Amino acid sequence: MKLPQALTIRDLRLIAQDKLPRSVFGFIDGGAHDERTLRDNEADFAAMRFAPRVLVDVSQRTQAVELLGQKLRSPLILGPTGMAGLLWPHGDLAMARATAAAGIGYCQSTTSNCSIEQIASEGRSDHWFQLYVQKDRGITASLIERARLAKCPVLVLTVDLPLQGPRERDVRNGFTIPPRIGLDNVFDYASKLGWLWRMANGPRITFGNLDSATDAKPKLTTLTARIAAQFDASVSWKDLAWLRAQWPGKLAVKGILHPEDARLAVAHGVDAVIVSNHGGRQLDGAPSAVSALPAIAEAIDGKVDIIMDGGVRRGSDIVKAMALGANACIVGRAGLYGLAAGGQAGVAQAISILQQEIDITQALLGLPDLSQVSQRVIF
Numbered sequence: 001m002k003l004p005q006a007l008t009i010r011d012l013r014l015i016a017q018d019k020l021p022r023s024v025f026g027f028i029d030g031g032a033h034d035e036r037t038l039r040d041n042e043a044d045f046a047a048m049r050f051a052p053r054v055l056v057d058v059s060q061r062t063q064a065v066e067l068l069g070q071k072l073r074s075p076l077i078l079g080p081t082g083m084a085g086l087l088w089p090h091g092d093l094a095m096a097r098a099t100a101a102a103g104i105g106y107c108q109s110t111t112s113n114c115s116i117e118q119i120a121s122e123g124r125s126d127h128w129f130q131l132y133v134q135k136d137r138g139i140t141a142s143l144i145e146r147a148r149l150a151k152c153p154v155l156v157l158t159v160d161l162p163l164q165g166p167r168e169r170d171v172r173n174g175f176t177i178p179p180r181i182g183l184d185n186v187f188d189y190a191s192k193l194g195w196l197w198r199m200a201n202g203p204r205i206t207f208g209n210l211d212s213a214t215d216a217k218p219k220l221t222t223l224t225a226r227i228a229a230q231f232d233a234s235v236s237w238k239d240l241a242w243l244r245a246q247w248p249g250k251l252a253v254k255g256i257l258h259p260e261d262a263r264l265a266v267a268h269g270v271d272a273v274i275v276s277n278h279g280g281r282q283l284d285g286a287p288s289a290v291s292a293l294p295a296i297a298e299a300i301d302g303k304v305d306i307i308m309d310g311g312v313r314r315g316s317d318i319v320k321a322m323a324l325g326a327n328a329c330i331v332g333r334a335g336l337y338g339l340a341a342g343g344q345a346g347v348a349q350a351i352s353i354l355q356q357e358i359d360i361t362q363a364l365l366g367l368p369d370l371s372q373v374s375q376r377v378i379f
């Protein structure tokens with residue numbers, strides 16, 4: 001079902017806000033501390049200006065790229081985002097299916113609600129898997145093995161979350177997993193009947209990759225508490241070397257902002273570096289991802305692929321990131337707003353909006369083949 005009132009990702013965001021309880025919307029929309037980095041991610045894209053060329057034949061256009069051995073119809077991957085099942089029942093599956101239909105990439109999170117096996121059998125067979133190293137290295141090893149058995153072509157190691165960033169919106173809104181209805185928020189929930197109905201009829205919210213199917217009813221908890229208890233804050237470059245030796249497929253490291261870390265990652269044998277500040281959800285005051293990109297592109301000097309994420313709300317943002325050296329972009333919230341607004345159809349709409357915006361941008365820039373984009377398109 002298409003949402004006719006949504007022309008843009010920002011429209012989908014407003015619909016998501018309307019449909020979700022305040023605490024759940026705050027969880028996807030919010031960032032760390034004063035949310036400066038969150039805002040800068042978008043503002044620094046908005047401040048860039050194009051340098052269009054004219055009288056170029058743009059009657060035939062392609063935005064297809066090859067990335068980490070996969071052919072993508074657009075330079076776009078729906079990023080790893082935990083707890084998508086809180087937005088729509090089987091939210092991870094909806095994202096896997098919508099991305100497969102649109103010919104773009106999909107990366108499943110360690111903290112997704114569906115399991116790796118469920119995505120591989122019911123969603124798509126070539127999804128990427130994102131790893132958070134767990135204190136229990138047995139669990140970590142088993143996640144890697146499950147991703148290998150599920151034939152995930154790419155493993156993404158996220159390195160910017162030794163502890164969860166301080167999300168004050170979540171604390172103020174009393175966000176817990178599963179969400180809790182109390183006297184303080186009962187009126188808010190009562191105004192979200194569609195969401196309540198879907199959740200009541202959907203599957204129980206569990207961490208599909210971490211909870212055992214036979215676990216008793218999960219305890220009400222904050223994500224921060226769960227992460228502090230289970231995620232390993234001691235992870236270092238030694239662990240990346242270990243992982244490189246374990247993992248036979250393509251390996252990407254996500255959360256790089258410093259050129260020296262980019263060089264170290266390449267020296268450790270990664271196949272791609274993901275320039276990211278976790279969508280402004282970790283260190284507030286970190287640079288916007290797009291402002292960190294040029295120095296990293298220079299450090300990497302074409303040795304491995306570069307993916308960037310953070311603040312992509314328009315197809316033109318993706319073109320700008322590619323002009324500065326990215327091979328593709330991940331989107332987090334753009335897909336989540338679509339998911340909350342309309343399930344799989346809403347995700348498909350978010351992707352289609354971005355694809356159409358890329359297309360018109362490259363046409364008006366005089367750029368028939370997006371893979372040939374360079375810094376010349378930026379003033």
Ligand SMILES: Cc1cc2nc3c(=O)[nH]c(=O)nc-3n(C[C@H](O)[C@H](O)[C@H](O)COP(=O)(O)O)c2cc1C
Binds near residue numbers: 333
């Ligand atoms: C609700 C939410 C959950 C996320 N969960 C994860 C996660 O489990 N693993 C991860 O590597 N990144 C996670 N991220 C970060 C995204 O992968 C991505 O880096 C970020 O959303 C990009 O910024 P954008 O939302 O502005 O596109 C999450 C982001 C959001 C908004």
